Amino acid sequence: MPSLLESLAQFVIEGNAQKAKETTDEALATGVPVADIINKGLVAGMQVVGQKFKCNEFYIPEVLIAARAMKQSMEKLRPLIADSGIQPVGKVAIGTVQGDLHDIGKNLVGMMLEGAGFEVIDLGTDVSPATFVEAVRERGVGAIGLSALLTTTMPAMKETIAALQEAGYRDQVKVIVGGAPLTQAYADEIGADGYAPDAASAVDTAKALLGITA
Amino acid sequence: MTPRERVLAAVNRQPPDRVPKEAGFTPAVYERFRQETGASDPAEYFGMETRGVGFGPLKENPDYQAYYADLQSDRPIAIGEYGTGNIPGDFYHFSRYVFPLRHATSVQEVDAYPWPDVRPSYRHAHLEQQVADLHARGLFVDGFAGHIFELAWQILGFEKFFEDMVLNPALVERVLDRITEDNAFRARRFAEAGVDMLRVGDDVGMQDRLMMKPAEWRRFLKPRLARVIAAARAVRPEIPVWYHSDGKIVDIIDDLIEVGVTVLNPVQPECLDLRWLKERYGDRLAFWGTIGTQTVMPFGTPADVRQTVREMIDLFWPGIVIAPTHVLEPDVPWENILAFFQAVEEFGARG
Numbered sequence: 001m002p003s004l005l006e007s008l009a010q011f012v013i014e015g016n017a018q019k020a021k022e023t024t025d026e027a028l029a030t031g032v033p034v035a036d037i038i039n040k041g042l043v044a045g046m047q048v049v050g051q052k053f054k055c056n057e058f059y060i061p062e063v064l065i066a067a068r069a070m071k072q073s074m075e076k077l078r079p080l081i082a083d084s085g086i087q088p089v090g091k092v093a094i095g096t097v098q099g100d101l102h103d104i105g106k107n108l109v110g111m112m113l114e115g116a117g118f119e120v121i122d123l124g125t126d127v128s129p130a131t132f133v134e135a136v137r138e139r140g141v142g143a144i145g146l147s148a149l150l151t152t153t154m155p156a157m158k159e160t161i162a163a164l165q166e167a168g169y170r171d172q173v174k175v176i177v178g179g180a181p182l183t184q185a186y187a188d189e190i191g192a193d194g195y196a197p198d199a200a201s202a203v204d205t206a207k208a209l210l211g212i213t214a
Numbered sequence: 215m216t217p218r219e220r221v222l223a224a225v226n227r228q229p230p231d232r233v234p235k236e237a238g239f240t241p242a243v244y245e246r247f248r249q250e251t252g253a254s255d256p257a258e259y260f261g262m263e264t265r266g267v268g269f270g271p272l273k274e275n276p277d278y279q280a281y282y283a284d285l286q287s288d289r290p291i292a293i294g295e296y297g298t299g300n301i302p303g304d305f306y307h308f309s310r311y312v313f314p315l316r317h318a319t320s321v322q323e324v325d326a327y328p329w330p331d332v333r334p335s336y337r338h339a340h341l342e343q344q345v346a347d348l349h350a351r352g353l354f355v356d357g358f359a360g361h362i363f364e365l366a367w368q369i370l371g372f373e374k375f376f377e378d379m380v381l382n383p384a385l386v387e388r389v390l391d392r393i394t395e396d397n398a399f400r401a402r403r404f405a406e407a408g409v410d411m412l413r414v415g416d417d418v419g420m421q422d423r424l425m426m427k428p429a430e431w432r433r434f435l436k437p438r439l440a441r442v443i444a445a446a447r448a449v450r451p452e453i454p455v456w457y458h459s460d461g462k463i464v465d466i467i468d469d470l471i472e473v474g475v476t477v478l479n480p481v482q483p484e485c486l487d488l489r490w491l492k493e494r495y496g497d498r499l500a501f502w503g504t505i506g507t508q509t510v511m512p513f514g515t516p517a518d519v520r521q522t523v524r525e526m527i528d529l530f531w532p533g534i535v536i537a538p539t540h541v542l543e544p545d546v547p548w549e550n551i552l553a554f555f556q557a558v559e560e561f562g563a564r565g
Contacts, residue, residue: 059423059425059427060426061377061379061380061426061427061430062427064373064376064377068377098305099303099304099308100305101303101308101310104372125310126303150543151508152306152512153305180420180421198422
């Protein structure tokens with residue numbers, strides 16, 4: 001018989017939002033600490049989703065419904081998080097760079113990061129360098145994730161890094177880049193700290209750069 | 215050989231007199247073309263061999279306003295024939311989608327949607343004459359039957375489409391079926407009108423894998439693609455069929471061949487092992503594309519472009535129509551575009 005939290009993780013993996021929410025309620029009712037529900041239930045489940053995505057066992061549909069189950073369960077916990085003093089493992093701002101409106105990849109990255117316990121500030125699409133700088137200044141993010149689908153908009157990544165430099169924040173924040181035409185070589189060339197070839201790897205890269213071992 | 219004979223030879227994997235070529239221009243690149251050449255038609259100027267024919271617009275599009283009633287936009291939304299919305303962005307030709315059936319949960323809502331009518335003869339009665347006129351000029355003529363998956367997600371929403379593949383498959387299948395019907399009608403009419411090749415396609419590939427499980431593609435999209443192709447083949451059993459998907463789609467190439475695809479596009483070198491493709495499928499597929507628009511076209515030198523064109527012709531001859539793998543984006547240097555056409559001219563005469 002799996003424990004309540006193992007069941008919760010399994011419902012997230014299966015993308016069964018209804019069962020995941022019910023199990024979250026049950027866990028709360030039986031006094032399971034909120035931190036355990038998040039870490040041993042939701043995050044544990046999403047970790048498996050990320051692994052399955054990386055090894056081509058899960059594709060976009062499975063990731064989306066798992067993230068949906070996780071988010072709906074998280075909504076139940078959100079009011080309790082502040083009281084319980086739980087901190088996110090890290091804070092990341094993500095956005096599709098200036099000029100580019102493609103957001104599918106960026107959204108998948110956001111879901112995977114949330115699923116790993118990060119607080120994610122989604123700046124949306126067509127995000128100017130100044131907006132990224134502002135997110136670092138005002139929101140205290142440890143990393144920013146820049147997405148671009150086309151070669152045409154990749155130069156905006158370089159401009160964003162230059163803007164961070166100019167504003168004096170470059171040393172305070174890690175920059176991770178991704179998107180179909182991106183490569184490690186391009187990331188190195190523009191002075192990004194990390195490159196992620198897919199949404200699940202973005203979590204690994206963010207954790208490694210921010211020194212998160214959990 | 216006439217241009218038409220040249221492309222027919224290549225798509226049938228027979229030696230043409232020279233390798234045929236194609237390239238699509240985004241508006242910014244087209245503007246550059248006009249400035250550089252003083253010409254107005256890239257296909258004529260560069261001697262491209264293919265021309266497309268298509269259905270005419272409806273006299274009046276269905277009224278989709280009800281599907282946009284709850285939407286705030288400070289910019290005008292351009293609503294297409296199928297009710298899909300586009301909000302122009304600030305940068306070049308990029309725009310933001312709005313999905314008319316984003317709230318739909320039932321097949322009844324799909325049935326109640328004011329689908330456009332593809333059938334009125336004023337939309338397609340011109341095709342026979344148009345094909346004949348282009349053939350009289352020696353040109354190769356093709357018709358695009360329409361996307362299935364792409365139009366479906368542009369109607370439902372991208373994330374909604376994928377979630378509902380699992381959570382509400384009946385809804386997804388009803389939308390796909392409705393689109394398939396229209397595409398099959400277009401495919402049949404193109405075949406009747408005498409086009410040389412049917413074009414179909416759906417972007418189902420990501421950079422390193424399919425967007426959905428191969429099994430999901432086989433359930434939702436393969437039978438519908440088969441139906442569209444069969445509609446054309448019922449009229450013209452030998453008509454070549456061209457299929458487009460960006461990305462890494464190796465998992466479904468056998469399936470594509472099974473349902474009748476004979477020409478693969480765009481064959482992205484950044485995602486696919488081209489030598490393996492040629493070796494494994496060269497006896498069943500012709501390859502259309504192969505010049506990378508994530509690599510050599512924007513970032514290479516003219517000499518790199520030249521070398522790549524030469525290598526691709528050497529690898530895929532005779533079954534190749536050479537083309538950049540995507541419409542040319544504004545960051546592609548004009549010199550590289552010229553180098554592409556010059557190299558095809560120089561290395562393409564192998565026959």
